[in-house]
Amino acid sequence: MASIITYIEESYDELVHKVTWPTWSELQSTSIVVLVASVLFALAIFAMDYAFGINPGDHTWKGVLGFYYDSFIKN
Numbered sequence: 001m002a003s004i005i006t007y008i009e010e011s012y013d014e015l016v017h018k019v020t021w022p023t024w025s026e027l028q029s030t031s032i033v034v035l036v037a038s039v040l041f042a043l044a045i046f047a048m049d050y051a052f053g054i055n056p057g058d059h060t061w062k063g064v065l066g067f068y069y070d071s072f073i074k075n
Helices: 002-018 024-051 063-074
Strands: none
Touching: none
8 A cells, every 4th residue: 555655646746846847838839730630630531531432421422432333333
């Protein structure tokens, strides 16, 4: 039990005295970078899903693969 209490005390001491926390402006700028990167990844994944036709709700566009498969099935 003493080792658990020592662990908690040392963890608290390290978090309070040894960790360098970012300033508010650093936190805002890195959050904006994460937000922009997340939006770009989401748009890239959406574009790939749309291009390959992985949108089951819309049957008008089957994507590149759907067009390719339909052309061989009809022939």
